[in-house]
Amino acid sequence: MMTKEKLNDLQAFVTVAKERSFTRAAAILGVSRSALSHTLLGLEERLGVRLLIRTTRSVSPTDAGNRLLTVLAPRLDEIESELTSLRASRDKPAGSVRITANDHAIVTVLWPRLQPLLRQHPAIKIEFSVGYELTDIAAQQFDAGVRMGDQVDKDMIAVRITPDVQMAVVASADYLAVRSPITRPADLMEHNCINLRLPTHGALYAWEFESRGQKLNVRVDGQTVFNNTFLMIQAALDGMGIAYVPRNLVEEYIETEQLKPILTDWCPQFPGYYLYYPSRQHLPVAFELVIDALRWHKPDLKTGFL
16 A cells, blocks of 8 residues: 555656756755655665666656656646545535435425425435434445434434424224223233334334333234334324324324324323434535534524524
């Protein structure tokens, strides 16, 4: 692997060979003439080949030097051009950002907040990948992930993007009309519940409840299993059973009485969604804009504004 010092030595050779002068080359490179001469002698010694013919009046490449110059010069120019481009892109809102999140977070948070950003900056591209698993974003080459606060690894940088998430247990009026009443979580064991399959371990999600400091999990049963929240809601709307989902996704159905909330005193709030990523250093402008667009600000209690 080429070291920085050897690359500098090659650049020094190319500059001297092009300028045919140690004095002019030293001025361009910002070093002394003697230091530059010492560098070139060291390079020739390591290669075991004479690269330059030195006289009191001029400097010119040898045949070996011309051969090396022909190969090196365009490649060093390409490297410098690419480095210049990278520096320029650091201040330009462009490039791709890959984010993994579940469908609820994408529909309710990411898409509404990032759509204006995409309209404002056409050179920014965002890839949304739907997943419920706890993704290793570095291994899967994602720039960031979105998960509940209690699911983010401690070594990640986490930016809160929502308040706490309220859960809800809902079913259609038609379903509830012909079933036994539900007054406590244990009653769910006698009902047709719509299950969620967790991709990480392949198990069914145990519904979590909390009331007056008492916490419990209930493993429900039913005819249907999904790995998608919106399909669970549709099944509940179709009268196929009871669903356990984020309340903001079913609020409109509750207001129109298409779905009825159950066990409201037992439904917990979970820590809100966080955008997580591995490092703060040298973030691309496009990614910084994504973070700013998603960042949640606690409302001002006096004014009600964010």
